[in-house]
Amino acid sequence: SAVISQKPSRDICQRGTSLTIQCQVDSQVTMMFWYRQQPGQSLTLIATANQGSEATYESGFVIDKFPISRPNLTFSTLTVSNMSPEDSSIYLCSVVDRGQNEQFFGPGTRLTVL
Amino acid sequence: KNEVEQSPQNLTAQEGEFITINCSYSVGISALHWLQQHPGGGIVSLFMLSSGKKKHGRLIATINIQEKHSSLHITASHPRDSAVYICAGIGGGADGLTFGKGTHLIIQP
Secondary structure, eight states, rough: OOOEEOOOOEEEETTTTTTEEEHHHHHHOSEEEEEEEETTTOOOEEEEEEEEOOEEOOOOOOOSSSSSSEEEETTTEEEEEEEOOOOEEEEEEEEEEESSOOOOEEEEEEEEEO | OOEEEEEEEEEEEEETTOEEEEEEEEETTEEEEEEEEOOSOOEEEEEEEEEEEEEEEEEEEETTTTTTEEEEEEEEEEGGGGGEEEEEEEETTEEEEEEEEEEEEEEEO
16 A cells, blocks of 8 residues: 655645645655545546656646646645635545555645635 | 536434445446545545445445446444545546545434
């Protein structure tokens, strides 16, 4: 199994600022995913981050708003830029193992934008 | 576009009751995850199913590929089972998972 840690676990930010969320995995993984869960809503995929290539964003999410880095096979960052209260969510990173039979989730970052 | 529908949205039961949560999904989804989300947001994967049935402790998950339907059962439910249970589909051209809206389960002592 993969153990995933995220930093920060929670933050309260002011409108217009940016926050970078870090995701660290204890093993090398090819595919990492970033999800968002707005209050009372289901999880939504923001983007897929593969090492050595640009992240692939889902409809409704753009790189300027959610830039992603994937410098190696164990680490990724998601930045929430120019935040507004609508960005208040739990942000989760997730990885898939080689056989794609298991998907593991980080503990999440709870973001509140005032 | 992949779709995953869950029911019920909310479920309150007494300790010891048998719990069933249902999930239906669209054509193209080839497998399902059942996930458990505790207050605070942490998510644990309970099962990944592409056919048949899986059991782990008091949890049982089944999937009917022809009917595109899956169920999660909890036997002898306990207050510590209280959580949000989410089914999530794999496949259909999507890299990541397509999530249902979740079932908020409360088990009362």
